[in-house]
Amino acid sequence: MAVPKRKTSKMKGRKRRTHYKAQAPTLSICPRCKxxxxxxxxxxxxxxYRGRQVITLLSKEEKKKAQDEAKASGKE
Ligand SMILES: [Zn+2]
Structure with a gap:
C-alpha cells in the first residue's frame, strides 16, 4: 500500500484547504409567484410545481392552530 513519505505540514494542508469554499445554492424563480x-x-x-398545486399551504392562523393541537395532544 502506498504510504506518504512525509507528514503534510500545517502550512501545506492549510494552503490546500484555502480552495475549499461553500458554494451559493442554485436558485430558479417560481413562474407563478416569482x-x-x-x-x-x-x-x-x-x-x-409544474403548473399545479402539489402541497396545501396553511395560513399563519392555521399553522398556529395546528401547532397548538399538536402540543395539546403531546401532553395528554
Ligand atoms: Zn410560487
Missing part, C-alpha cells in the same frame, strides 16, 4: 427557490422543488410560497 419567488426564488431550489430547482425541482415545489414552491414553498404558493405550493405549486
Amino acid at each position: 419567488v426564488h427557490l431550489r430547482p425541482h422543488t415545489a414552491c414553498p410560497n404558493c405550493g405549486y
